[in-house]
Amino acid sequence: MSDRLPAHLEAGAILRLAETEGGFGTVLARGERDAGTILLVTLCRGRDGVLYERMPQLDGSRKFLAVKREDPENQQEFSDYLARRRRQDCDMWLIxxxxxxxxxFVARIDELS
Structure with a gap:
């Protein structure tokens, strides 16, 4: 049995944490209820998107790392990238x-998991 929290519970915790910290969160795409991968898009005042994905570390832990940053000059490219990722993995959660x-915020999520 895995020690991993089911994806739907982790997604809910991320949304609640965002609200607790004075922010706002929403699920853009629901994935597989228990084992879906979670990708996290962070914005600051609706701008400057950064995509985080949980990656395995050498010590066996899994931490969210920034894997893609939105280019302010080409915001469509970031949206297209997210759409491609979603098509590649229909079990993925996009929050x-x-x-x-x-x-x-991301450090707090890593502490909780």
Whole structure:
């Protein structure tokens, strides 16, 4: 049995944490209820999107790492990338949060998991 929290519970916790920290979160795409991968898009005041994905670490832990940043000159490319990722993995959860301090927020998620 895995120690991993089911994806739907983790998604709910991320949304509640965003609200607790004075931000807002929404699920853009629901994935597989128990084992879906979670991708996290963070915004600050609706701008400057950064995509985080949980990656395995050498110590066996799994932490969210920034894998893609939105180019302010070509915002469509970021949206297209997210759409491609969704088509490649229909079990994936895509969560968007608008939060003032994204690095601190992501670190808090990693602490909780």
């Amino acid at each position: 968007e949060v608008d939060i003032a301090d994204r690095e601190r």
